[in-house]
Amino acid sequence: MARLEAEGWVPEKTKVLMLTHSVLAAEQGYPGIAEVFKGRNDQFVRKEDPVVKFSAEVIEPMCAAYLAGNYGEMFQIQGAAPSIKCHADKLSWRADMDQLVKLRREGSIGQVLDHLKKTGRPVLASRIVRRENDLDVLKDESIPQEMGALQRHAALREVPYSEILEVAKFVEGATPFATQHSVxxxxFENVLVVLGGGWNHYNWPQxxxxLETKKIPKNKSKSYYRSRNLFYVSISRPRKRLAVLATQTMSEIALKAATHLFGPEGVEELPLDQLN
Known part of the structure; x- marks a missing residue:
């Protein structure tokens, strides 16, 4: 890290690229959401899931406006001016928003949805209402296997809403982290690419x-091209500075390839305690 800082790296202008959301989610604080949408990352990364979309585009901006005292903006985000005829109406709005703000910090996603179903401040999106109604119809019965979206919705209700706050930061680009697939x-001015293990599709030392030997077995051809393409996408993202952190042990041949790619001065072995 000292070397990077000496070469002009600053955190504010650095994007950290990781391979999978399992690693990123644990680092950023939304492991439960990543688990619910395992294998379907676009559901939350691209806000395809109605709860994630509504939370990021309505609940969070409304709460931010409320906490900042920008009530006009808050009602504009809601989409309609409220019917406030007396002081009691104002107190009712304030109580509902205060409770929503509290549930965002302390409650589950399900508790936030239940609160909004009760208050209508803001009114839930129709897709969320339909899924909530479907759950009500089933009551305590198990959700059929073919109703995967409803199963995920039920699981999402159990996740702390605080994870939504972290997902919202990620999808809006308010964190220094991203996955290599998404960029x-x-x-970016500076890019740190993390090549880690633990995923079957990618073997970075291999x-x-x-790349060094040019000897690619036929049964490895598909994985080779997939890994190579992702690798080149990742290392071509910086405008000024690039660093690649490999957390797996490299063979002599792999290190030779790295030296050819980045130059003798560009390859440095890190002690294990710096990777923990």
Whole structure:
């Protein structure tokens, strides 16, 4: 890290690229949401899930406006001016918003949805209402296997709403982290690419070995090209500075490939205690 700082790296202008959301979610504080949408990351990354979308685009902006005292903006986000005819109406709105703010910090996603179903401040999106109604119809019965979206919705209700806050930061680009899959076409001043293990589709030491030897077994061809393409997408994102952190042990052949790619001065072995 000292070397990077000496070369002009600053956290505010650095994007950290990781391979999977399982690692990123644990780091950023939304492991429960990542588990609910395991294998379907676009459901929350691209806000395709109605709860994630409504939370990021309505609940969070409304609460931010309320806490800042921008009540006109809050009602504009809601989409309609409220019917406030007396002081009691104002007190009712304040009580409901105060409770919503509290539930965002301390409650589950389900508790927030239940609160909004009761108050209508703001009114839930129709897709969320339909899923809530479907759950009510089933009551305590198990959700049929073919109703995958409803199963995920039920699981999402149990997740702390605080994870939504972290997801919202991620999808709006308010964190220094991203996945390598999500940055194609984007550029950043500084990029730190993390090549980690633990995922079957990608073996980074092996990729480097294949790049060096040019000997790619037929049964490894598909994984080689998939890994190579993702690797090149990742290392081509910086405008000025690039660092690649490999957390797996590299063979001599893999290190030779890294040296050819980044130069003798660009490859440095880190003690294990710096990777923990």
């Amino acid at each position: 194609k076409g984007a550029e 990729l480097l070995e294949f």
